[in-house]
Amino acid sequence: xxxxxxFCGPRGSAEFVTIGSKSPPRPAPDAPPEAWHDYVNLRxxxxxxxxxxxxxxxxxxxxxxxxxxxxxxxxxxxxxxxP
Ligand SMILES: [Zn+2]
Numbered sequence: 365x366x367x368x369x370x371f372c373g374p375r376g377s378a379e380f381v382t383i384g385s386k387s388p389p390r391p392a393p394d395a396p397p398e399a400w401h402d403y404v405n406l407r408x409x410x411x412x413x414x415x416x417x418x419x420x421x422x423x424x425x426x427x428x429x430x431x432x433x434x435x436x437x438x439x440x441x442x443x444x445x446x447p
Contacts, residue, residue: 383416
């Protein structure tokens with residue numbers, strides 16, 4: 365799988381690591397335990413376009429938001445996580 369890094373150009377996915385889904389957002393420190401349970405344990409498993417956080421660890425080391433189709437690994441968009 366080639367990932368078009370906006371800083372380095374197309375690179376093999378072996379140069380990147382991912383921490384998975386871009387969401388959900390982290391709860392507030394004083395959020396109820398149920399909110400923390402959901403944040404830690406529940407994840408969506410979408411079939412289709414999905415935003416994920418990837419880091420180009422063997423390149424520019426930038427964090428990227430990669431929009432990937434989970435059905436065929438086609439990449440629809442890549443942008444810097446921090447604009
Ligand atoms: Zn890069």
